Amino acid sequence: LSAIAVAERVFSIMEETVEEDIGDMDDHHKLLGDVKFRHVSFKYELAEQEHTLKDVSFHVKPGQTAALVGATGAGKTTIMQLIARFYDVEQGEILFDGVNVQKLKRQTLRSQMAFVLQDSFLFEASVYENIRYGRLNATNEEIVEAAKRANAHDFIVKLPNGYNTILTSDGSEISQGQKQLLSIARAFVADPVILLLDEATSSIDTVTEVKIQQALEVLMEGRTSFVIAHRLNTIRNADVVFVMQEGRMVEAGTQQELMETNGIYANMLKQAGIL
Numbered sequence: 001l002s003a004i005a006v007a008e009r010v011f012s013i014m015e016e017t018v019e020e021d022i023g024d025m026d027d028h029h030k031l032l033g034d035v036k037f038r039h040v041s042f043k044y045e046l047a048e049q050e051h052t053l054k055d056v057s058f059h060v061k062p063g064q065t066a067a068l069v070g071a072t073g074a075g076k077t078t079i080m081q082l083i084a085r086f087y088d089v090e091q092g093e094i095l096f097d098g099v100n101v102q103k104l105k106r107q108t109l110r111s112q113m114a115f116v117l118q119d120s121f122l123f124e125a126s127v128y129e130n131i132r133y134g135r136l137n138a139t140n141e142e143i144v145e146a147a148k149r150a151n152a153h154d155f156i157v158k159l160p161n162g163y164n165t166i167l168t169s170d171g172s173e174i175s176q177g178q179k180q181l182l183s184i185a186r187a188f189v190a191d192p193v194i195l196l197l198d199e200a201t202s203s204i205d206t207v208t209e210v211k212i213q214q215a216l217e218v219l220m221e222g223r224t225s226f227v228i229a230h231r232l233n234t235i236r237n238a239d240v241v242f243v244m245q246e247g248r249m250v251e252a253g254t255q256q257e258l259m260e261t262n263g264i265y266a267n268m269l270k271q272a273g274i275l
Contacts, residue, residue, distance in 0.1 A: 029104065031112045031193045032097045033062035033224035035083065040092035042078060052078045054247040055092070060240065065225040067235040069268065070244035076228045079244075080196050083226065085109055114187035116216070118198045120179035122171045127156055127163045127182070134186035146188035149218060151211040152181035177208030184215045195225040199234055232272050241265060 042053040053075045060066045068076040081087055082094060085106050094101040101109070114134065123130055131143045138146075144163065147153040155178055159165040171179050187195065199216060213234060229235045241258055243251035243265050251258055251265050258265040259275065269275040 029108055031109075033193045034095075034097045035060045035194070035224060035226075036095040036098075037079075037082075038093050038095065040082065040089050040094060042082060042087065042090050044087075050247075051090075052247050053082075056247075056249050057092075058240075058242055058249060058252060060224060060226070062224055063222050064239040065220055065227060065235075065237065067227045067229045067238035067241045068244060069229045069232065069235075069241060069265065073246075074244035075247045076244055077198075080198075080226060080228065083194070084113060084115075084196060112193040114190040114192035114195055116180070116183045116187055116195070116197045116199070116219075120171070120176075120183040122167050122169055122179060122182070124169050125166065126161075127159065127165050127167060130167055130182055131185045131189055134189035135191070138189045143185070143189060147182075147185045149188050149215070150181050150185035151215045152178070152185045155181070175204075175208065177204040177212060180204070180212055181208075181215065184212070184219055187219055193223060195220060195223050197225060197227045199227055199230065232269060232274055243268075 036059045037056050040053055040056045041051050043051045056075070056079070058066070068079060070076055082089060085101055085104075088102060096104060096109070123133065128140060128143055131146060132138050134146075135142075140163070144153065147156055147163075155174070156163055156165075159173070165173070167173055174182075197216065197220075199212075204212070217237065227235060227238065229238075235241065236255070238255065240252065240254060242249055243258070245264070251261070251263055253261070259269065266275060
């Protein structure tokens, strides 16, 4: 039975259509980092339930940090996937610097983004090569500098062969927190305009968590950042907070505005013991 299930999965992947990369804009179009959702609704193709996003609108200006908060299934990850154009919207539109995202080639868009996710993926290659994945033409010197900025250099040089240490895909040689620091180093190498961050630090020791938060703060400076917040105390510096609930944006504003409103977000802070 397990062999049949695996075979079905393999064939389903083989039958997937190749993602078309069509857009009107020049391949080298430079983004400024202005992101706007206008009445966006979205439903996954195979989903039988109602829309995952329902009439979502917001505007994040260049260099701002936007935090997405809400329960599991509220639509936070879907917003991230739409920004990266892993899917196209069903209703409404997404604009980058006033240009509809569908006029931008996916490669043009994603080459100016960096992702730091909860589950960091590693390649069976050296530390150098794992960080270089952020920008394939990066020099070894640039990689070391990125690792220093990401607070990863100290643990890397203590590995058996330093930056030449071969890592396995499961990353069993290093801790979960160290994997995340390597992901942040990749993002520094990529030098993106837009950051998409799932900043979960569960199962990570306190010392490494502090290093991750410090590295993220440096990384986010001057870049448009979207952060899925798992711990509300990690988004103190967010310029705007979007509260998602069952696919709708039910609250939006600065930290101070939402606390003064004394609504859903304020209640979340109280439950977390922050207010």
